[in-house]
Amino acid sequence: MAGPLPLGEPAPADGSLPAASSIDPATPFSVYLHVPFCRVRCGYCDFNTYTAGELRGSRQDQYADVLLGEVALARGVLAAAGPRRAASTVFFGGGTPTLLPAGDLGRMLAGVRDAFGLDDDAEITVEANPDTVTDAVTAELAAAGVTRLSIGMQSSVPHVLAALDRTHSPANVASAAAAARAAGLDVSVDLIYGAPGESLADWTASLESALALEPDHISAYALIIEDGTKLARQIRRGEVPAPDDDLQADMYEAADRMLGAAGFEWYEVSNWARTPAQRSRHNLAYWRGADWWGFGPGAHSHVAGTRWWNVKHPAAYAQRLAAGESPAAGRERLDDDTRLLERVLLESRVRDGLAIGVLGEAGRRAVAGLVADGLVDGREAVRGRVVLTLSGRLLADAVVRALTE
Structure with a gap:
């Protein structure tokens, strides 16, 4: 079985999203x-x-x-x-x-x-x-x-x-x-x-x-x-x-x-x-940070900037639903800093890469050093994107740290 669920705020019994949530119909x-x-x-x-x-x-x-x-x-x-x-x-x-x-x-x-x-x-x-x-x-x-x-x-x-x-x-x-x-x-x-x-x-x-x-x-x-x-x-x-x-x-x-x-x-x-x-x-x-709903015990979901996770055991999951309640065990509202960190972490791993413009000043300065170290494609960096080289893929976590420190 997986480890413990994350910490977070209590999730409402009816499963409703926070009142401030705004779903973008263009988001897949x-x-x-x-x-x-x-x-x-x-x-x-x-x-x-x-x-x-x-x-x-x-x-x-x-x-x-x-x-x-x-x-x-x-x-x-x-x-x-x-x-x-x-x-x-x-x-x-x-x-x-x-x-x-x-x-x-x-x-x-x-x-x-x-x-x-x-x-x-x-x-x-x-x-x-x-x-x-x-x-x-x-x-x-x-x-x-x-x-x-x-x-x-x-x-x-x-x-x-x-x-x-x-x-x-x-x-x-x-x-x-x-x-x-x-x-x-x-x-x-x-x-x-x-x-x-x-x-x-x-x-x-x-x-x-x-x-x-x-x-x-x-x-x-x-x-x-x-x-x-x-x-x-x-x-x-x-x-x-x-x-x-x-x-x-x-x-x-x-x-x-x-x-x-x-x-x-x-x-x-x-x-x-x-x-x-x-x-x-x-x-x-x-x-790419789209919205998804994860169904089932222990599943995680992300919709309109809110992430939540279900109770883990199938019996507890079934009991919640039988009582007419959401199976969500907790949730968190993602702030701007967390969203940026996750965007860098995820988009830097894909071939299309990450737009350099979304990085903070320190992250933008780090790109030149990553190119010099052979971890980021120099031609793509000139075009405004962070795209990993083969060496960069082997050290993807180090690249993310350099872009976000």
């Missing part, structure tokens, strides 16, 4: 649907997820109806706060959304469509464990309106999967991708590098396997050791080695080189797509 609106169920907890994961033995009264077969209760609440809150905006993207994340029947996911999507509407070209993504994907599942998802399947591959090397506590069969990644293709869905593949015992050769083998699937999109994330996870405890006890920063840097450079040679272009530090149209529009909505 996205929907995140959290499915918090997993068969097995992976040792590195600190997401808000639950195995069957941890549900304590919450039932997977009732989850779709419970979540639709929050959708109904959101419909009323947003109708009272401003003009209706159709959702431009919907993302089913988890957990393992495909542990639920495809029909339940379809009903949840239909509820979102009825409540808010969907853009004609809306991007609808479902995350999937390869072992839960069949031709019948993808066909039903496509019929419900899903456009994209994001497959949790992580690695193709058995000992690396074992180190991550991943239980899926590597062979099922290919069958899942084929099932998605047969249903007309775009295919994205998620990878993780830097697991205990993973060599550079292991990582390049996983990249080659991912490319052999001919996906439209690939995400590659460095393994981060989160407090409270099984893997963090194993490292603390000396049972497995901590990730090696230099090796992870070599792995990132290998990924960028191999993906680039295969026709993929980076558009965010950890994400590559074959074409601009195949970039994850849902994730871009986060990075």
